[in-house]
Amino acid sequence: MSENVIGMDVLFNPGSVAVIGASEKPEKLGSHVMNSLIKGGFKGEIIPVNPYSDTTMGLKTYSSISDYGKQIDMVIVAVPAKLLVEVFRECADSGVKGVVLITAGFKEIEDSSGIELHNTIGEIADKAGICVIGPNTFGMINFHASLNASFTPEFSRVKKGTIALVSQSGGISHLFGFMAMRTDVGFSKIIGLGNRLNIDFAEVVEYLMDNDPDTKVLMLYMEGIDNPGRLMEIFKKHRGKKPVIINKTGSSEKGDQASKSHTGSMAGRHEIYMGAFRQAGILAIDDTENLLDSAKALAGCPELEGNGVAILSGQAGPGMAACDVCEANGLKIVDFQNHTQGRINQNLPPLALRSNPVDMGPAWYDAVASREIIKAVMDDENVNGILILIMFASANVGVVNGISHLLMNWKQKKPLVTCIYAPPGIWDREMEHLEISGALVNFPSPERAARAMASLWRYKNAIER
């Protein structure tokens, strides 16, 4: 393992974490960082550092890193910029392997002293082999180590999962975290790159590809980077190993201008980025909700082997809405095999919507018939993926109950994406059970389910091109 990889291993899985600027005062970021570590359930040692306190949240507090005396694995820094050179020298002297540098206000400021400071601490870190997340980051979270190294304690409410988010924006990282809390998407890591002292997309992507078994899908948010060539090489090297999906802002004139100013790096020419992503086999998605939906589908579904899908709905309308999105995105609403169509016809009255898309509505108070229709379609060799779209409430919860065992036992032999949707409080726990056990991947609208299925297909095309 390279020094970098060892450093990142320690950074994400430290035995001990010091908080420089630890505090109990809620107006200080250091207090929120302490809350994140403690309430997030970090199992290693937490070492508050603050020369003006003896204890912080019940923990013995040290005046400096060297005052602690023993080896410290990782350090979270939340003190003003002017103290950073001293802090980094101490980190180097004490053998610290990783730093999360929350402090903001240097490279992004229109003032040359900021760039000098950036370079000075960069040199210290590089020489000492310290991996630095930040500066100007909210932090990072490794859910599998219960390590919330951020100033947002609420990130610990996000479920443990297999999606890693690597993001150049704290705001977007928080957005995804809050979305995940509300939709039960699970993350392995959330990493706020900030102004990237020595850890950039390239380093993190390589680490997640080669050294992080907890991560199955990489979800990236990018504004603009200095050295896209190096990152693209890493993408190409790992093409198809784990899905990579990316949301890059800057398609608009003002968005691109803002991107250039904000990141202090080359943005510009959205089309060039898009072309590079295509060549590198990664999938660009221009909407945050769709990015998270797509990550959820890629993490939860097997590969979509062809573009033939079946649409089974409890009511005709949602099925039609899904048809429109599927066809517009390269999926095909395939004809069923003859024996499949025969089995469906046995279980539905002579309605018009017995061919794909199938409106199961007329069988909707008959769980056996609904089950038979779904089973027939699961067996159909023309069908590569299945969409099931059902709106229900207390009046028809019986049928949803009646098909849940079938879905559970089928175990996603082909991608099964659903919009099974009810008022809050109805069937919530059953749906959570089906989702957690991996039986299906559920979305809150027919179009979002269809777009997620389409992303499976677009991803397959992206890596095979």
Place this chain on the structure above:
Amino acid sequence: MSENVIGMDVLFNPGSVAVIGASEKPEKLGSHVMNSLIKGGFKGEIIPVNPYSDTTMGLKTYSSISDYGKQIDMVIVAVPAKLLVEVFRECADSGVKGVVLITAGFKEIEDSSGIELHNTIGEIADKAGICVIGPNTFGMINFHASLNASFTPEFSRVKKGTIALVSQSGGISHLFGFMAMRTDVGFSKIIGLGNRLNIDFAEVVEYLMDNDPDTKVLMLYMEGIDNPGRLMEIFKKHRGKKPVIINKTGSSEKGDQASKSHTGSMAGRHEIYMGAFRQAGILAIDDTENLLDSAKALAGCPELEGNGVAILSGQAGPGMAACDVCEANGLKIVDFQNHTQGRINQNLPPLALRSNPVDMGPAWYDAVASREIIKAVMDDENVNGILILIMFASANVGVVNGISHLLMNWKQKKPLVTCIYAPPGIWDREMEHLEISGALVNFPSPERAARAMASLWRYKNAIER
């Protein structure tokens, strides 16, 4: 008022409602209808009709409509098709003005007896001046009369508001209802047209335009209709009176085929519909979530008088994401007036993102500075609409508190659309208060906020073209 209008007034605001097929057995739709009426808090008289029961849910039950003896305003029918001719004859004899006909299984079935039945009861209804919602509908809800005339009691959980949904799909109506429950959107009416015996889009739209002060925005879901020309005339006649937005499925080959079969009416040629909508001054939106978001913005915002918008964000990333969507949809991220820019510069360090879009991040722990920036932009004459995008949690709830009074007092002098977003449980009640009081219109992603703002502009163009 025409007979039709009088009939629809009674239909939506009845003093007495009979339920034909009332039951206590949960496997019967009539039991769910009874629950809807009772639990929905209907204040008028509820008259269960069922020849095999003496009481239903504690209410005296009659063997038939005529058995009740007195005048009945409206009747909800949930009995098999074979009983319908008799039921309609009794309704006609008893002076019933409105029927919600839930019973399914005739015109949509591939069998000529269904069409005959449809025509027979249609003649009885027309001759007696009875307005019929359905057949093959889940029902309708008039939230301002606490009248839930549907088989889904949970619809009563949707908040009272000013958006009317008129829908050709029960599934899509339920979808919107469930979305509304989760996002606090309020409805005036939800009307499931079903197979449209004598009440079609045209009748309902005309009624909502002319005779329903509770409704400010019309939101339509359409698969295909027999006589689009008549509806388009009504749209044109009322152009600009109340916003009309529509989601029409069938843009795909399979979606369109399904639409033709399912509605038993002419669908076909999506582009022709789109052209007709454009000419009639109504806005077509091809996604259910975006349709509801747009309705929410149209109901909650004043008119967007020009396409110049300001984007103010708590973090740069969400602002850039919004820029991309705004520019792609015809909005302009305008330059501020000189004195506005001066006021902003006084309140932000010399960051790059002080011009539009403004990253308020560096003022993010300073409520006074954030307020000054927002005030300056509110006063700017170049700015027609404002987007505020803030992700926050416990660490920075103070600033959001600090700007809420300003938003409250400003009272949407120009459209103010936001994505102010936090983990569940943080600032929920404050946000609900701001939304209910009409101070802002909030969405769960920067792109959705931007698309909603864009819909205000697209609607203005639609009516002025």
